[in-house]
Amino acid sequence: MSALESTERTVLKAIKTEEIREELLFLLLPNTGQKEELVDMLLSDNERVVADGIQANLIAARKKRNEDAQKIIELQNTIATMSLTQNSQPANENVLELILRLSQSQQAIADKLSLNSQHQVQIFSTNDTAKAISLFSGKKIENVCDWVKEVERISVHAHWTPSLTLVNATSRLAGSALNWHKVSGRSFDDWHTWKEGIIDRFNVKMSLSEFIQFQAKRTLYSKEPISDYIYDKDAIIDKALFPLQQSDRVSLILQGIIKHE
Numbered sequence: 001m002s003a004l005e006s007t008e009r010t011v012l013k014a015i016k017t018e019e020i021r022e023e024l025l026f027l028l029l030p031n032t033g034q035k036e037e038l039v040d041m042l043l044s045d046n047e048r049v050v051a052d053g054i055q056a057n058l059i060a061a062r063k064k065r066n067e068d069a070q071k072i073i074e075l076q077n078t079i080a081t082m083s084l085t086q087n088s089q090p091a092n093e094n095v096l097e098l099i100l101r102l103s104q105s106q107q108a109i110a111d112k113l114s115l116n117s118q119h120q121v122q123i124f125s126t127n128d129t130a131k132a133i134s135l136f137s138g139k140k141i142e143n144v145c146d147w148v149k150e151v152e153r154i155s156v157h158a159h160w161t162p163s164l165t166l167v168n169a170t171s172r173l174a175g176s177a178l179n180w181h182k183v184s185g186r187s188f189d190d191w192h193t194w195k196e197g198i199i200d201r202f203n204v205k206m207s208l209s210e211f212i213q214f215q216a217k218r219t220l221y222s223k224e225p226i227s228d229y230i231y232d233k234d235a236i237i238d239k240a241l242f243p244l245q246q247s248d249r250v251s252l253i254l255q256g257i258i259k260h261e
């Protein structure tokens with residue numbers, strides 16, 4: 001457990017003020033005021049998390065944030081390596097331009113991944129917060145486990161009870177997932193049983209050929225910011241049946257740009 005998750009005031013007071021502000025932003029809590037006020041805010045939320053027994057959900061949310069940040073670093077390193085390799089070979093203006101455009105997009109992508117830490121979110125109502133959950137339709141390209149984690153991550157930030165989490169999750173279903181809920185899901189009267197049911201039903205991965213065909217359809221749209229394309233394409237590549245080397249990920253991303261041009 002990190003010091004930021006402590007329920008001991010003395011431990012929290014030893015942490016730098018800026019780190020506490022960043023943690024409160026991550027938790028979607030107010031982060032202005034004197035350090036003593038910030039410590040009180042974080043201590044109160046940490047005690048609530050322990051009392052509600054949702055430490056695991058918060059740890060998963062923090063892990064996802066760190067993984068996203070690491071993904072950006074790996075992509076930056078790969079692009080830097082590609083630039084060095086290209087500089088040692090005869091110049092190809094198209095490839096050089098693509099590498100330059102990719103490099104210039106890194107900050108924009110990083111901004112997207114850290115959106116929660118840049119904008120304070122005020123929760124006005126349960127309905128407003130529930131809309132932050134992505135729609136889940138039950139398609140093969142969708143990852144039901146990731147969707148469930150998203151629901152639980154938002155439920156932690158919004159301080160939902162398990163019953164309210166279930167209600168809000170079912171409000172974000174569509175297609176075959178909604179049909180499943182109408183026929184079978186309604187028989188589960190608690191969140192934990194319901195989430196196991198929907199995972200059991202829709203945890204089906206695409207075949208290799210289906211994945212190749214699907215990811216190839218996503219190319220850079222006309223006038224689309226390249227950072228938006230990279231962010232979306234990288235999310236699609238995450239659906240692969242097996243881990244891809246960063247160089248392979250970059251190659252698939254570049255293919256979508258070259259096809260567009």
